[in-house]
Amino acid sequence: QAVVDFERLGEHAAAFQGHDVGFCCLGTTRAKAGADGFVRVDRDYVAQAAELARAGGCKHFVLESSRGANAQSRFLYLRVKGEVENLVQAVGFDRCTILRPAVLLCKRQESRPMEWIVQKFLGAVAQVFPTAHSVPVATVARAMVACVLQPGEGKVQVLENGAIHELGKA
Numbered sequence: 389q390a391v392v393d394f395e396r397l398g399e400h401a402a403a404f405q406g407h408d409v410g411f412c413c414l415g416t417t418r419a420k421a422g423a424d425g426f427v428r429v430d431r432d433y434v435a436q437a438a439e440l441a442r443a444g445g446c447k448h449f450v451l452e453s454s455r456g457a458n459a460q461s462r463f464l465y466l467r468v469k470g471e472v473e474n475l476v477q478a479v480g481f482d483r484c485t486i487l488r489p490a491v492l493l494c495k496r497q498e499s500r501p502m503e504w505i506v507q508k509f510l511g512a513v514a515q516v517f518p519t520a521h522s523v524p525v526a527t528v529a530r531a532m533v534a535c536v537l538q539p540g541e542g543k544v545q546v547l548e549n550g551a552i553h554e555l556g557k558a
Contacts, residue, residue: 394433397440404437404444409536412437412476413452423464431468435475448483448540450532451476455490455549477544485535487528490549494525523549527556 390403404410414437416429438449451473459470473486531552535545547555 394429397433397436401440401444404440404446406444407441407446408448410438410441410446410449411532412450413532415452418464426464427468431472431475434472435479438476438479438481442479442481447481448485448536449476449479449481450485450535451487452528452532453486453488455488457486457488482543483540484544485532485540486544486546487531487535487552488546488548489523489528489552491522492525492528493522521549523552523556528552530557531555 390400392400392403412434414429414434416426418426421429434451438451441449453473454466454469456466457469457473458466459474461467461470476486477484531547534555535547
């Protein structure tokens with residue numbers, strides 16, 4: 389494990405050398421980082437990490453994005469997620485897998501009251517419709533690993549929430 393300073397990511401290129409697969413789950417919130425900070429973390433840092441990984445020999449990059457990601461969206465969150473998907477694809481990996489989970493169900497150390505309410509509600513909905521609007525983070529993690537272990541379906545593969553649930557069972 390290498391600890392890097394994302395503000396000086398180029399200085400840590402050695403940490404990205406010699407890996408066949410790269411996994412990226414980097415992200416923050418607008419509330420925590422502000423609009424500019426959110427863009428810097430969720431788009432700029434991720435794109436730069438992808439470029440360093442490719443330069444270091446990475447062949448397959450796995451990116452956690454978001455349901456509804458769209459570079460043309462009027463909503464900052466979805467637009468930035470769509471932009472970073474495009475930037476990562478443009479890096480030219482042999483294979484790129486993008487996961488677009490719905491609301492992530494997880495326990496957080498920080499307090500996010502509205503997210504807690506939404507998670508409780510969606511957790512109850514998940515009892516009836518398990519793949520509709522949410523996904524446990526452990527399922528996303530299993531899906532990320534499983535997609536690397538399976539033969540690819542083309543150069544770029546986008547996995548929506550239902551496919552993440554299926555693959556996460558593997």
